[in-house]
Amino acid sequence: MAYEVQYTPLPQCNELPLLALGLGRTGTDSLRIALEHLGYASPYHMITASTANPPDCLLWQAALEDKMAGRDGLTREHWDGLLGHCGAATDWPVAFFAAELVAAYPEAKVVLTTRAVDAWHASTLAAGNWRATEPFLRVLARLGDWGARMYQPMLHTAWTWYFGGDFARNGRAAFEAHYALVRRLVPPDRLLEFDVGQGWGPLCAFLGKDVPDLPFPHVNDSRMFRARCMGRNWRQLGNVAVWWAVRAAGVACLVGAVVHVRAKWW
16 A cells, blocks of 8 residues: 655754753653743654654654665755754654764754663663554554554664664663763753753753743653553554545445446447
């Protein structure tokens, strides 16, 4: 089942002012909501690629292929096509390209959401790793669901490459290497290491924003994540079932018409 997809980048605005380069499952969705409250336009997150604009996955896939092949094709133009309309970018796949994004946006402030490595590993095993390897999403992609057929290959490619094909074994080392890389790349005056449990104070001080008069958001624990993904899976399966039913009905009508014409001729 094939779709013709042509990606059209969203309108660009000002230079991306904020990169949040912590790995997923360190409070990145809570941070996304917090940044919206602080006035950052359309913070980019995996939710953007997976549900809001699945054709983004085509550009992420191209970026992954360039990076895995060691090609120097990840220009500022490429990143502006993906992120130029955003006031901030967080979560994966953004975090997988920390070095490239720091180079592309050298004036951006960087928030590094962090978490105890063992707690992160357990959460990611139950959520991110489950999503990247679950058969249901793969079946949806193969059945031709419009979003899944762009999102699932990108997610699987990124996950397999970044964690060496075995998250359970390699996840902790990848976590430590990632955080060491960001600390090495970003000058201390542009870097905030941030645990979302700290609330608004450190984040607002770093960004020069007033503290909002509302609780800091805390969303998307592993159970919520899986429930949301499974709900979306079932809705997508319903869409695919309708598509195939319409297609089958069309084929049946065509066959019936051919049989009718042949009967009249004979």
